[in-house]
Amino acid sequence: MADVILKGITKSFGDKRAVDAVDLHIHDGEFVVLLGPTGAGKTTTLRLIAGLETPDAGTLHIGGRPMQGLAPASRDVAFVFQQYSLYPHLTVYENLAFPLRSPARRMDAATIDARVRQVAKMVRIDHKLENRSTRLSGGEMQRVAIGRALVRRPSIYLMDEPLSSLDAKLRAELRLELKRIQKELGATLLYVTHDQIEAMTMADRIGILSEGRLVQIGTPREIYTDPANLHVAARLGQPHINILPVGLLPGAEAPAGTAKVGARTEHIAIARQDGGNARVDWIEHLGDQNHLHIKVGEHRLVTLADPDMPVAPGDGISVALRNPLYFGQDGNRLDGRRLA
Amino acid sequence: MNSSHQTFAEKASRLATEAAVRATPEPLAKRVRGFSDRAIAWLFIAPTIALLLAINIFPLFWAIYLSFTNYRANRPNAEVRNIGLSNYSRILNDPDIWASMQTTAHFVFWTILLQTVIGFGLAYLIDRKFRGHAFWTTLILIPMMLSPAVVGNFWRFLYEPQIGLFAYAVSFLTGIPTSDIQMLGSVQLAPWAIVIVDTWMWTPYVMLICLAGLRSIPDYIYEAAEVDRASPWRQFWSITVPMALPFIMLAVLFRGIENFKMFDMVNLLTGGGPGSTTEVASIALKRDAFEAWATGRSSAFAIVLFVAVFGLANIYVKALNRVKQR
Incomplete structure (x- = not known):
């Protein structure tokens, strides 16, 4: 394992700048998640680190070694693709052993066997070692793909939305397993996703990408409570952050230059009150909690509410702000950072 | 208000149903008196x-029947007798016929080997x-689009020892005098002359099928292998070949069946000569049927060939399916 350092990495495809001057320092043993919408440059960043693409500008060091001009094979990285990139004519065992059988590694058969069986157990596929890889379910295939990366001990594991093609239950399961395995191995891991829950639950640090730029990087808590701008704030939180005009709701002193106020559930105080400043428009029952859709004048906002709260659509309600986030005209945060 | 809504919905649905009924043509059977739908279906496929x-x-059945008789097509008035299996026993004991089968086997082996290796390459x-x-790609595909008759004729010109370009080119490169390059006249060279022409014409076909196979392998499998430190050589043998194998096998099957019954090119180029060096099974069959007029016996020969191709193809398809299921 080793530190991975990107400096000013830039890559364009034709006119489109896919990755724009990205600086990123991934520490040894760290789990970093790149989060962003489709087309933000997440996958390209991974491919640049793996050597599957060549950067137009910038430098990349893995474990202190400059990577410029090195082929993927000589970079000592492992890659898990979004598609199940298994070798279809091989068994699960042979798929897992494939990277170890490279003549460059000179590994003896007994070591390979031990490693394959250990990893198969780790990703819980050890009961299907002799199956053809095409005879597996989607979840099993992706576990083999992850296992094929784990049999190696590379400087860094690169994972490109490895869980996105799985169903919700399996995704939640594998999310936990992956985090457990990463801790167990002390692995350095760069993980790409557009799923905020994956990012929040697994990452040591989250990097938010937007249009090829790394907008903000920090711990999940920092990114959530202390977003640098509107874009970052909108990436995290369920329900979505409410973007409101200044002065719409009472309870907050907006600093000078505020253009928009961002209010998540925890920034909104609600109380049942006839003749309050707002009206309940709609209620979504999620079971353990309710999504409350509220209308303040012409503006709508969504917040969470206790399912026992005695309100119905059409009821009056009073809404106030509680320490919300303030954004300037350019979308950047105004009210300093809250966490060190 | 609620009830008026319902009546409106009912009205709308009734109108829609009526419109649908009007738009759907009546079943044909109702219009063509006395025929059921099934009968009409049969009528359509009957031709x-x-x-x-x-x-x-x-x-096919007529040939099977004839193969048990002494029938000769050039003597239509002669008595046709059932002679049991004697046509078959004569064929299976005839060294000439076995020689023609061997010639066919050689021809099929070498054309398929060359076409597969060059086509895949x-x-x-x-x-x-x-x-x-x-x-x-387009340029390479041209030979395949020509008619075998045309190809046979112009290769005869190319092979001409005096004026042919082929002999000239070989002589130019090797220094052997053109008069010694009797591609179609020499016992040693004539089989190869046919193998060359067939390979020239049909390699593009094999290439096309192999290309489809190669294009079906997704890029990310190669990328995964590259990250896994597989050398290009290892990628070729552990990804490219196994994943393209069903396609290659399919090409071999098609070419194998075609070349087993190869007739036109051989007939045009050498007619089975010199002597009987290029007399493949189909040429032997033609000579027996239309030169010796032994219709019964040649029918039996045709049946033997049919069973052989059918049997071999079946075994092969089973193997192909096993490869595909992996």
Whole structure:
């Protein structure tokens, strides 16, 4: 394992700048998640680190070694693709052993066997070692793909939305397993996703990408409570952050230059009150909690509410702000950072 | 208000139903008196079935019948006797026929070997997607689009020892005098002359099928292998070949069946000569049927060939399916 350092990495495809001057320092043993919408440059960043693409500008060091001009094979990285990139004519065992059988590694058969069986157990596929890889379910295939990366001990594991093609239950399961395995191995891991829950639950640090730029990087808590701008704030939180005009709701002193106020559930105080400043428009029952859709004048906002709260659509309600986030005209945060 | 809503919905649905009924044509059977739908269906496919029976199935059974008789097509008035299996026993004991089968086997083996190796090689090169690869693909495919009769005739010219370009080129490169390059006249060279022409014409076909196979392998499998430190050589043998294998096997099957019954090219180039060096089974069959006029015996020969191709193809298809299921 080793530190991975990107400096000013830039890559364009034709006119489109896919990755724009990205600086990123991934520490040894760290789990970093790149989060962003489709087309933000997440996958390209991974491919640049793996050597599957060549950067137009910038430098990349893995474990202190400059990577410029090195082929993927000589970079000592492992890659898990979004598609199940298994070798279809091989068994699960042979798929897992494939990277170890490279003549460059000179590994003896007994070591390979031990490693394959250990990893198969780790990703819980050890009961299907002799199956053809095409005879597996989607979840099993992706576990083999992850296992094929784990049999190696590379400087860094690169994972490109490895869980996105799985169903919700399996995704939640594998999310936990992956985090457990990463801790167990002390692995350095760069993980790409557009799923905020994956990012929040697994990452040591989250990097938010937007249009090829790394907008903000920090711990999940920092990114959530202390977003640098509107874009970052909108990436995290369920329900979505409410973007409101200044002065719409009472309870907050907006600093000078505020253009928009961002209010998540925890920034909104609600109380049942006839003749309050707002009206309940709609209620979504999620079971353990309710999504409350509220209308303040012409503006709508969504917040969470206790399912026992005695309100119905059409009821009056009073809404106030509680320490919300303030954004300037350019979308950047105004009210300093809250966490060190 | 609620009830008026419902009446409106009812009205709308009734109108829609009526419109649908008007738009749907009445079943044909109601209009054509006395025919059920099933009968009409049969009526439509009857011409095809009749044609198939007349030109495919009937001749097959007729040939099976003739193969047990002494019938000769040039003596229509002679008595036709049932002679049991004696046609078959004569064929299976005839060294000439066995020789023609052996010639066919050699011919099939070498053409398939060359076409598969060269065809796959070309497909592998074209798949690199270099500049102008579409142009080269089209150029390579041209021989396949020509008629075998045309190909046979112009290769006869090319092979001419005195004026042929082939002999000239070989002589130019090797220094052997052109008069010694009797491609069609020499016992040693004539089989190869046919193998060369067939390979020239049909390698593009094998290439096309192999290319489809190579294009079906997704890029990310190669990328995964590259990250896994597999050398290009290992990628070729552990990804490219196994994943393209079903396609290669399919090409071999098609070419194998075609070349087992190869007739036109051999007939045009050498007619089975010199002597009987290029007398493949189909040429032997033609000589027996239309030169010796032994119709009964040649029918038996045709049946033997049919069973052989059918049997071999079946075994092969089973193997192909096993490879595909992996």
